[in-house]
Amino acid sequence: MSLQAFSASRALSIGVELELQLVNTHDYDLVGAAEDLLRLVALGDKPGEIKPEMTDSMIEVSTGVCDNYGMLLEQLVGLRDTVADAARKLNIGICGGGTHPFQDWGERRIVDRPRFHHLSDLYGYLAKQFTVFGQHVHVGCPGADVALYLIHGLSRYIPHLIALSAASPFVQGHDTGFQSARLNSVFAFPLSGRAPFVETWNDFGAYFEKMTGTGVVASMKDFYWDIRPKPEFGTVEVRVMDTPLSLERAAAITAYIQALARYLVVERPIQPAEDDYLVYTFNRFQACRFGYAGTYVDPETHWHCPIADEIDASLTRIEQHAIELGVDHVLGRLRQAVREGRNGAAWLRERHAAESSLPEVVMAQCTRWMEGEVV
Amino acid sequence: MESASSLSLWPAFLPQPAFDPFLGFALALVFTALVGEVLARRAILPRVSGYALAGLVLGPLVTGWFSEVELERYRSLVDLALALLLFELGVRLDLRWFRANPWLLAASAAEAALAFLLSLGALLAFGMDWSPALLVAAIALGTSPAVVMRVTAELRAEGQVTSRLLALCALNVAYSVILFTLLLNLSRGAAGAGWLQALWQPFYLVAGSLLVAVLVVAAFALLRRLFNPASEQGVVVIFGLLLGALAILAMLKLPPILAPLLAGVLVKLRDPRPQLWARHFGSLGGVLVVALFMFSGAAVQINHFGTALLLALAVTVARTLGKLGGVVVCGRASGLSNPKSVALGLALLPLSGVALLLAYEAQLADPALGAEVLPVVACLVAVFGVLGPVVTQRALIHVQENRKGEET
Numbered sequence: 043m044s045l046q047a048f049s050a051s052r053a054l055s056i057g058v059e060l061e062l063q064l065v066n067t068h069d070y071d072l073v074g075a076a077e078d079l080l081r082l083v084a085l086g087d088k089p090g091e092i093k094p095e096m097t098d099s100m101i102e103v104s105t106g107v108c109d110n111y112g113m114l115l116e117q118l119v120g121l122r123d124t125v126a127d128a129a130r131k132l133n134i135g136i137c138g139g140g141t142h143p144f145q146d147w148g149e150r151r152i153v154d155r156p157r158f159h160h161l162s163d164l165y166g167y168l169a170k171q172f173t174v175f176g177q178h179v180h181v182g183c184p185g186a187d188v189a190l191y192l193i194h195g196l197s198r199y200i201p202h203l204i205a206l207s208a209a210s211p212f213v214q215g216h217d218t219g220f221q222s223a224r225l226n227s228v229f230a231f232p233l234s235g236r237a238p239f240v241e242t243w244n245d246f247g248a249y250f251e252k253m254t255g256t257g258v259v260a261s262m263k264d265f266y267w268d269i270r271p272k273p274e275f276g277t278v279e280v281r282v283m284d285t286p287l288s289l290e291r292a293a294a295i296t297a298y299i300q301a302l303a304r305y306l307v308v309e310r311p312i313q314p315a316e317d318d319y320l321v322y323t324f325n326r327f328q329a330c331r332f333g334y335a336g337t338y339v340d341p342e343t344h345w346h347c348p349i350a351d352e353i354d355a356s357l358t359r360i361e362q363h364a365i366e367l368g369v370d371h372v373l374g375r376l377r378q379a380v381r382e383g384r385n386g387a388a389w390l391r392e393r394h395a396a397e398s399s400l401p402e403v404v405m406a407q408c409t410r411w412m413e414g415e416v417v
Numbered sequence: 418m419e420s421a422s423s424l425s426l427w428p429a430f431l432p433q434p435a436f437d438p439f440l441g442f443a444l445a446l447v448f449t450a451l452v453g454e455v456l457a458r459r460a461i462l463p464r465v466s467g468y469a470l471a472g473l474v475l476g477p478l479v480t481g482w483f484s485e486v487e488l489e490r491y492r493s494l495v496d497l498a499l500a501l502l503l504f505e506l507g508v509r510l511d512l513r514w515f516r517a518n519p520w521l522l523a524a525s526a527a528e529a530a531l532a533f534l535l536s537l538g539a540l541l542a543f544g545m546d547w548s549p550a551l552l553v554a555a556i557a558l559g560t561s562p563a564v565v566m567r568v569t570a571e572l573r574a575e576g577q578v579t580s581r582l583l584a585l586c587a588l589n590v591a592y593s594v595i596l597f598t599l600l601l602n603l604s605r606g607a608a609g610a611g612w613l614q615a616l617w618q619p620f621y622l623v624a625g626s627l628l629v630a631v632l633v634v635a636a637f638a639l640l641r642r643l644f645n646p647a648s649e650q651g652v653v654v655i656f657g658l659l660l661g662a663l664a665i666l667a668m669l670k671l672p673p674i675l676a677p678l679l680a681g682v683l684v685k686l687r688d689p690r691p692q693l694w695a696r697h698f699g700s701l702g703g704v705l706v707v708a709l710f711m712f713s714g715a716a717v718q719i720n721h722f723g724t725a726l727l728l729a730l731a732v733t734v735a736r737t738l739g740k741l742g743g744v745v746v747c748g749r750a751s752g753l754s755n756p757k758s759v760a761l762g763l764a765l766l767p768l769s770g771v772a773l774l775l776a777y778e779a780q781l782a783d784p785a786l787g788a789e790v791l792p793v794v795a796c797l798v799a800v801f802g803v804l805g806p807v808v809t810q811r812a813l814i815h816v817q818e819n820r821k822g823e824e825t
Contacts, residue, residue, distance in 0.1 A: 069691050078577045082752050130517040131752050149820045401691040
């Protein structure tokens with residue numbers, strides 16, 4: 043099967059998909075309320091889409107194609123209000139976070155859709171273990187080859203994005219020591235990892251033909267890469283973030299990605315090389331495990347520095363582009379958060395130390411998500 | 418069991434054994450628990466069905482292991498077990514939900530009203546007098562809190578049908594008790610005991626139960642600062658609180674049903690945080706539950722059958738239709754699909770301990786009235802106490818809300 047042609051899309055347009063947790067308000071464990079929630083939200087109109095995910099305690103909300111941060115935030119708020127209203131009617135809670143702190147994956151049920159049944163049959167328990175919650179950001183590309191350049195360029199910023207969004211320190215009732223333990227569930231899949239180092243869409247097409255020829259993949263959806271091209275939308279999709287604990291952080295991270303993309307596409311500051319990926323898995327692990335305090339190895343200079351400093355430096359590099367996009371105030375708040383070491387994982391650990399009961403932490407997560415906050 | 422006279426084969430030089438009636442109770446308890454376990458494993462029945470069945474066998478109906486006198490002696494045990502389950506149920510009723518979803522409240526009113534009216538109609542049609550018919554209908558609109566709590570706990574059920582089942586069950590208990598008291602006293606008022614006194618009783622029931630509930634909640638809030646309710650010591654404290662409440666209720670001559678339920682509701686209303694202590698009712702709670710169902714089964718007696726059976730069957734059909742109808746009509750508007758509404762309606766069917774307690778109260782207040790009410794209710798409990806839990810269990814499994822047990 044040959045690769046679909048890369049659609050045209052407005053350059054640097056953005057879209058966000060967020061996977062959300064559905065919990066009952068009795069013990070704040072995950073609850074299989076997806077079907078009931080979807081039936082309720084199907085009635086009204088809303089910006090974007092609300093869809094089921096692999097197991098019945100997850101839903102995915104996605105915005106449409108947005109030109110700027112303002113439009114994106116508006117759509118996200120509209121989606122949040124829709125699902126929050128429906129959730130209150132059902133007496134359930136909705137929250138962000140990359141994992142549920144104490145759910146038992148064995149209790150999850152696969153949603154009744156052909157694709158999910160296929161994945162469950164193929165991947166066994168990995169399918170139920172995939173009850174993890176991530177943020178996917180789409181960035182519109184002005185062309186197919188640019189998309190590949192963007193993939194390799196953004197790959198250098200994967201640790202930054204992981205550290206900013208990390209919100210899954212607890213799994214099965216225990217502190218994992220990771221800031222983002224969610225990605226360990228993603229990495230379990232055989233087709234996870236990163237795109238091959240190709241620089242033109244033709245080369246990528248050739249790679250894709252080899253993979254489908256071997257029968258290992260049937261479509262682009264079978265790749266669980268950190269950054270993946272999406273030809274039917276004409277975008278690259280960054281899939282590596284945990285769902286942040288608040289909408290505002292999710293929108294801020296999207297603004298950061300948009301500014302980074304603009305910087306890469308306009309300035310072409312780097313020349314991608316295969317060797318860039320020598321440090322890729324190390325950097326990614328450091329971000330998952332230590333967050334802002336992790337070590338970042340620069341692929342070209344081989345210098346080591348804390349990820350927090352790297353994020354700060356990157357924010358300075360892209361400041362002009364942020365101003366052009368009108369998100370410099372948003373990124374300013376993000377910089378402040380990085381300097382103070384604030385991310386989802388830190389907040390969750392703090393709450394756990396204060397409340398010392400994970401169900402109460404999840405309750406706090408729900409309040410934070412459903413009621414919104416400033417940054 | 419009477420204490421045995423001397424056994425002829427026992428050697429004279431050894432002290433004569435005398436059978437302690439407690440031995441009978443102990444043996445019965447073990448028998449009941451075993452029946453529950455075996456049926457749970459072999460026939461995948463909920464354990465409480467097995468307990469109720471064992472109780473039926475042990476009661477005066479079949480073997481007569483327990484006589485009526487015995488049952489009275491263990492009444493306080495039954496009351497404590499019920500109080501625990503009602504308290505736990507009250508905590509599961511989140512009043513804030515009704516503000517966000519008024520149709521749910523409408524569904525509750527609809528199913529209770531329909532069950533009451535259809536049962537009343539059926540009883541009158543089959544020849545019962547108004548007074549006893551009203552009382553039986555008031556009992557028939559209820560749902561057994563004990564069965565619902567235990568079946569959902571056994572399945573570790575969670576989901577829309579489960580949450581609504583618990584909420585509607587709690588409301589049904591309240592409707593049933595208050596309406597029953599009102600009607601009982603109205604019938605006595607009509608019989609010449611004085612109208613003012615007749616209306617005073619239900620008011621006293623609600624106000625008195627509320628007062629005791631508030632005391633329990635206040636004590637709970639105070640003690641909560643000193644201990645963690647989710648720990649084992651915490652469970653002991655809660656037991657103590659409820660025993661104290663039961664004692665006060667007995668002093669005030671109030672039934673032990675409404676106050677623990679209201680206490681639970683108020684605890685949740687005050688503090689919406691997850692209340693996780695209920696899980697730990699484990700060991701002692703488990704024993705009490707077995708005893709509760711055993712006695713509920715045993716309370717059915719042989720002279721209850723006969724014409725009562727026909728009336729009970731009529732009420733069975735009527736209340737099933739009423740509950741199903743009420744829930745399904747309001748289902749979609751309250752956000753529940755039709756299959757789930759049907760499951761909810763069926764899950765609301767069990768009748769057990771509370772129904773019997775109310776029937777016995779009628780008998781105490783007016784033996785003639787009780788003689789007509791008790792047989793029908795006893796038959797209903799025999800049927801809905803054994804089969805009801807099975808229906809609830811199957812309904813919850815069918816909508817895939819069980820987290821333990823069969824996975825369809």
